[in-house]
Amino acid sequence: MSLISVTNLSVRLGAATVLSAVDFTIDRGEIVTIVGPNGSGKSTFLRCLIGALAPSTGQISRAPGLRIGYVPQKLAIDPTLPLTVGRFLSLPRRRKPSDVAAALDQAGVPHLEPRQTADLSGGQFQRVLLARALLENPDILILDEATQGLDQAGSAAFYHQIEMVRRTYGCAVLMVSHELHVVMAASDRVVCLNGHVCCQGTPELVASAPEYRALFGTGTKGALALYRHEHNHSHEAEGCTDPSHSQAHSNAPAHIHRQDEGQNV
Amino acid sequence: MFDDFLLRALLAGFGVALAAAPIGCFVVWRRMAYFGDATAHAAILGVALSLAFGLPVFTGAVAVALLMALTVSSLSGRGYSMDTLLGVLAHSSLAFGLVAVSFLQDVRIDLMAYLFGDILAVTTGDLGVIWGGALGVVGLLVWRWQALLTTTLNPDLACASGLDPRREQLVLTLALALVVAVAIKVVGVLLIAALLLVPAAAARPFAATAELMALLAALVAMAAVAAGLGVSFYHDTPAGPSIVCAAAVLFAFSSLWRGVRNAA
Numbered sequence: 338m339s340l341i342s343v344t345n346l347s348v349r350l351g352a353a354t355v356l357s358a359v360d361f362t363i364d365r366g367e368i369v370t371i372v373g374p375n376g377s378g379k380s381t382f383l384r385c386l387i388g389a390l391a392p393s394t395g396q397i398s399r400a401p402g403l404r405i406g407y408v409p410q411k412l413a414i415d416p417t418l419p420l421t422v423g424r425f426l427s428l429p430r431r432r433k434p435s436d437v438a439a440a441l442d443q444a445g446v447p448h449l450e451p452r453q454t455a456d457l458s459g460g461q462f463q464r465v466l467l468a469r470a471l472l473e474n475p476d477i478l479i480l481d482e483a484t485q486g487l488d489q490a491g492s493a494a495f496y497h498q499i500e501m502v503r504r505t506y507g508c509a510v511l512m513v514s515h516e517l518h519v520v521m522a523a524s525d526r527v528v529c530l531n532g533h534v535c536c537q538g539t540p541e542l543v544a545s546a547p548e549y550r551a552l553f554g555t556g557t558k559g560a561l562a563l564y565r566h567e568h569n570h571s572h573e574a575e576g577c578t579d580p581s582h583s584q585a586h587s588n589a590p591a592h593i594h595r596q597d598e599g600q601n602v
Numbered sequence: 603m604f605d606d607f608l609l610r611a612l613l614a615g616f617g618v619a620l621a622a623a624p625i626g627c628f629v630v631w632r633r634m635a636y637f638g639d640a641t642a643h644a645a646i647l648g649v650a651l652s653l654a655f656g657l658p659v660f661t662g663a664v665a666v667a668l669l670m671a672l673t674v675s676s677l678s679g680r681g682y683s684m685d686t687l688l689g690v691l692a693h694s695s696l697a698f699g700l701v702a703v704s705f706l707q708d709v710r711i712d713l714m715a716y717l718f719g720d721i722l723a724v725t726t727g728d729l730g731v732i733w734g735g736a737l738g739v740v741g742l743l744v745w746r747w748q749a750l751l752t753t754t755l756n757p758d759l760a761c762a763s764g765l766d767p768r769r770e771q772l773v774l775t776l777a778l779a780l781v782v783a784v785a786i787k788v789v790g791v792l793l794i795a796a797l798l799l800v801p802a803a804a805a806r807p808f809a810a811t812a813e814l815m816a817l818l819a820a821l822v823a824m825a826a827v828a829a830g831l832g833v834s835f836y837h838d839t840p841a842g843p844s845i846v847c848a849a850a851v852l853f854a855f856s857s858l859w860r861g862v863r864n865a866a
Contacts, residue, residue, distance in 0.1 A: 389761035407762030414755060417802075418631040419809045429752040429763050453810070473763070 339364050340403060340477050340509055341386055346395035348381055355381045357533050359395070363477065368503065368510045368523060372543075373530035374552055379513040380410065382530065383481050386511070403477065406470030406508070410481040412462070414454050422457070423450030426469050436472060443505065444468035445498050460491045464498065471502065478502070480512040496523060607722055608835060614724040614732050615827030615845065618788045618797065621736035621781050623819035624743050626798035627805075627812070628774055631754050635799055636685070637674055640692035642782045642794035644670035646699030649716050649786065653706055660731050660783050668779035670695060675775050696791070719790035719842030721831070728787055735784035739777045746773050751812055788827075789842040796846045797823065804853040807860035822852050 343361040347354065356378040363369050373379050384390040385397060387407050414420060426437045434450075441447050444467040449457070457465065463483055470478055480499070484492030500523055503510050527543040529535040535548035543549050629638045645663040652662025670691065677687060703713055715723070724732075743750065749770050753760040757767035785794045801823040802815065809815035830845030 384758060384761075387758060387762040389758045389767075405762045407759060409756055409758055412756050412759070415631050415633065417806055418754070419806070419811055419815055420755075421811060424811055425755075428755065429748040429760065429765060431748070479762070 338400060340400050342398050343386070344396050346382075346385060346397065347393050348378070348385060348390065349393045350381070355532065356385075359530075359534055361528065361534070363509050363511055365476070366503075366507055366509055367525050369512075369526045369528060370524040370540075371511070371513045371528045371530050372549075372553075373513075373535075377531040379530055380481055383479055383511075383513060387479060400476070404473050404475045406473045406475030406478045408463070408466045408470050408478070408480040408483045410483070410485060412466060416455055420454045421450065422452050422454060422465055425454055425465065426450075426472055428469075430472075432472055437468075440468040440471045441465070443471055443502060459486045460495070463487065463495060467495075467498065467502070471506065475506070475508050477509040477511060478506075480510070480514075482513055484514070499523075607724075608831065610724045610726065610729055611721045611831055611841065612828065614721055614729055615788055615831065616824050617729070617732040617736040618781070618785045619801070619823030619827050620820050621739040621777075622785060622794075622797045623801050623805075623823045624816040625739065625774070625777055625781050626800075626802035626823075627816045627819055628750065628754060629778075629798050630802045630806075631812075632774075635795065636688035636692060637671070638778065638782075638798045639795045640674055640688050640695065641667045641671045641778055642785075642791050643692045643696035643699070645782050645786060645794075646716060646791045647695055647702055648699075648783075649791075650699055650702035650706065654702070659786070660735075663783040663786055664779055667782045668776065671775040671779050672772075675771055699791075715790070716786060717790045717792050718840055719786065719788050719793065721788045721841045721845075722834075724787055732784045732787065735780050739780050739784075742773060742777050746770060747813075750774060789845060793842055793846050796849065800846065800849040800853050801826065804849065804856040807856055807863070822856075823849065826852060 339362040341361075341363050343359060346356060346359040346361070348356040359382065361382075371379050371382065381390065385392050387405055422441070423434070423437055426432060426440065432440075437450060438447070441449055444464040446461055446464040446468065449461065449465060454462065454465070466483070478499070484495050487495060499510060499512075502508075524540055526537060527540050528537040529543055529546070529549045529552065531552055535552065536543055536546040538546075626638075629635060645667045648662040648664070648666030649659050650662075651657075651666065652659045655662075674688060674691060677684075700713070703716075712720070714720075749760065749765050750773065752763060752765060753767045753770040760767045760770065781798070782791075782794055785797060789797050801819040804822045805815050805818035809818055826849035827845050829848035829851075831841060833839055833848065834841040834844040
């Protein structure tokens with residue numbers, strides 16, 4: 338059975354209908370990416386899934402005992418609140434120090450326990466959030482624009498980490514992202530959301546769907562161009578002069594890996 | 603054994619300090635300074651109603667403070683501009699309270715005692731109410747500590763972990779109303795917010811964890827109570843304001859220390 342299944346979900350916030358008639362399921366081990374323009378209801382949808390927001394109509398059913406690892410879009414911890422990384426990972430459930438250490442290791446930021454959360458860089462903090470989500474031993478990892486505020490190399494490294502985590506934990510991954518070129522390639526399925534589900538399917542299918550093109554454009558500018566270049570040409574393609582193509586190359590795995598190591602030093 | 607008025611005052615102050623300090627930390631972390639103010643000011647209306655209907659002051663103060671706190675926290679979820687709204691509620695509830703008190707001509711009440719506290723007149727019965735309320739608040743906080751801290755960090759994070767942020771908000775609201783009600787006798791409605799904020803702010807530079815900050819804030823508040831009462835006794839100054847002054851001086855030292863440390 339599906340981990341989470343949503344039928345005919347609608348959400349009204351005040352006078353505005355943010356989501357209408359959304360059907361959605363995610364299965365064990367699946368990687369699903371939700372794409373959509375600003376204000377398309379992506380975050381609202383995730384907030385419904387984690388139970389932070391009650392739908393106006395429709396139903397959300399979660400598998401019994403479902404464990405959710407949630408990585409929020411941003412977490413502004415007030416500077417008046419002193420908090421070490423180790424303590425943060427022990428909220429709300431107390432964790433064994435060995436478990437905390439293992440989770441930080443998995444997330445690619447070992448030995449950060451004694452540091453104050455306020456002193457972390459954006460990339461480190463995002464990984465600490467990932468470590469906290471992993472401590473739930475999640476069936477599903479939900480990430481809401483988890484790489485906002487990271488540069489391209491940093492976010493590519495972060496998604497690389499997510500893929501490793503999925504291999505280790507076998508959990509499903511549901512993420513929302515603007516960084517289509519990075520994220521879509523790694524997804525089993527892409528859902529294009531704009532108040533309702535415009536289209537969904539494999540990354541290739543969605544990228545060529547007219548609904549998706551209507552939202553993100555078909556020109557050479559924008560993320561779609563990057564994404565399509567990656568898929569329409571092999572990386573060995575000769576004589577490509579499109580500047581956006583070389584941009585796509587900078588996200589190739591070999592480069593990502595170097596960045597990844599550089600960041601962890 | 604509590605027949606010495608100074609000893610009773612000290613114990614009353616310690617009780618309030620113990621409960622106010624950790625709540626004060628949450629008020630600081632969640633940026634609810636005005637929220638504390640509004641709740642405290644509303645309590646004077648509760649005092650007036652209690653006196654009019656012959657109820658214990660504590661009961662009326664808790665009820666109205668709780669009502670105000672619930673109103674504010676339910677409005678805060680609906681996208682109102684909180685700064686203005688809280689300002690309006692805080693001051694208008696105080697004004698309504700003062701007007702309500704003025705109707706009670708046949709009841710001889712010393713308004714100043716409720717506005718600025720009357721810690722030197724604490725009775726053994728008051729002590730029971732104060733410590734009962736304070737221990738209730740501390741118990742509530744210890745019980746919900748992990749959940750409260752998670753909710754304070756991020757309500758969505760709490761949701762994903764299976765907590766209900768609204769319930770935790772309610773716990774805090776209830777605790778705040780209780781603290782306000784027990785603190786009236788000690789510092790009065792006008793200075794309760796100070797007793798919440800100042801010790802927590804003074805403790806911040808010395809704390810590496812939230813728990814340590816709450817503990818240090820309680821110690822700062824107790825030190826302020828002792829020092830304030832001392833000054834009040836020897837120099838015949840009003841006790842409640844003296845306690846807040848002492849806390850403010852401790853805050854100033856703490857800030858100086860932080861400045862020196864950061865410069866080094």
